[in-house]
Amino acid sequence: MPVEEFVAGWISGALGLVLGHPLDTVKLLGFFKGMSFPIASIAMVNSVLFGVYSHTLLALTATSHQERRAQPPSFTHVFIAGCTGGFMQVYCLAPFDLIKVRLQNQTEPRARPPGSPPPRYRGPVHCAVSIFQEEGPRGLFRGAWALTLRDTPTLGIYFVTYEWLCRQSTQDGQNPSSATVLVAGGSAGIASWAVATPLDVIKSRLQMAGRKPGAYRGVLDCVVSSARQEGLGVFFRGLTINSARAFPVNAVTFLSYEYLLRSWG
Numbered sequence: 001m002p003v004e005e006f007v008a009g010w011i012s013g014a015l016g017l018v019l020g021h022p023l024d025t026v027k028l029l030g031f032f033k034g035m036s037f038p039i040a041s042i043a044m045v046n047s048v049l050f051g052v053y054s055h056t057l058l059a060l061t062a063t064s065h066q067e068r069r070a071q072p073p074s075f076t077h078v079f080i081a082g083c084t085g086g087f088m089q090v091y092c093l094a095p096f097d098l099i100k101v102r103l104q105n106q107t108e109p110r111a112r113p114p115g116s117p118p119p120r121y122r123g124p125v126h127c128a129v130s131i132f133q134e135e136g137p138r139g140l141f142r143g144a145w146a147l148t149l150r151d152t153p154t155l156g157i158y159f160v161t162y163e164w165l166c167r168q169s170t171q172d173g174q175n176p177s178s179a180t181v182l183v184a185g186g187s188a189g190i191a192s193w194a195v196a197t198p199l200d201v202i203k204s205r206l207q208m209a210g211r212k213p214g215a216y217r218g219v220l221d222c223v224v225s226s227a228r229q230e231g232l233g234v235f236f237r238g239l240t241i242n243s244a245r246a247f248p249v250n251a252v253t254f255l256s257y258e259y260l261l262r263s264w265g
């Protein structure tokens with residue numbers, strides 16, 4: 001099995017992550033202060049996403065990455081491959097995403113008034129161990145179903161948007177220019193996050209609820225009670241920051257992914 005797509009996905013995910021670092025720091029209250037954990041986790045998730053996407057297209061169309069400009073796959077195949085990549089990366093992403101959300105929602109030590117109790121989780125590893133001890137192994141996958149609903153279709157949309165925009169401004173059989181890849185990749189990031197944001201809100205609420213008594217009974221219950229209590233606007237919370245971050249992160253991710261695969265021939 002060719003591994004270049006997985007390696008290129010890992011490196012491009014890491015580069016996108018470094019670029020998104022300032023916005024993640026704002027969004028995540030210091031979670032990305034250290035880069036080693038996100039690089040080991042989110043870049044690995046990107047590697048699964050791009051690797052599975054490319055291998056699914058290979059299975060569906062019998063074309064390798066290099067052959068796909070001359071013989072472009074149909075958008076239906078691109079969508080199916082994107083959904084498959086999105087579905088497969090969820091089970092790798094779920095525990096890391098849960099840790100991120102739990103850390104994001106606790107007060108930063110720097111901001112704590114003197115005398116207040118220390119934060120519940122001391123860092124990503126302590127957070128993972130505590131969840132495992134308190135909620136069992138399944139606790140680490142809390143919110144995974146909402147994450148599956150969020151990522152399966154949205155990653156289909158992600159790759160279709162990218163491919164469609166590249167083909168609009170590229171002659172048949174040619175590779176898209178760097179400027180085209182940057183714009184198409186950034187726009188794919190924005191389009192996918194715009195669609196993903198409502199389920200992102202629900203997923204984060206389920207992840208935060210943990211095993212608390214009175215917590216939501218499931219995805220639907222969380223959707224209904226959030227809408228009843230806070231109105232439909234609740235589903236668009238975070239849309240602006242998600243989009244502002246999505247453009248540069250995904251522009252760089254796609255540019256480095258394409259560049260690496262082209263230079264490896």
Ligand SMILES: CN(C)C(=N)NCCC[C@H](N)C(=O)O
Pocket residue numbers: 013016046151154155158189192193196246249250
């Ligand atoms: C809407 N979703 C979930 C995505 N488009 N995911 C793929 C892009 C991942 C990239 N590292 C990012 O954080 O934007």
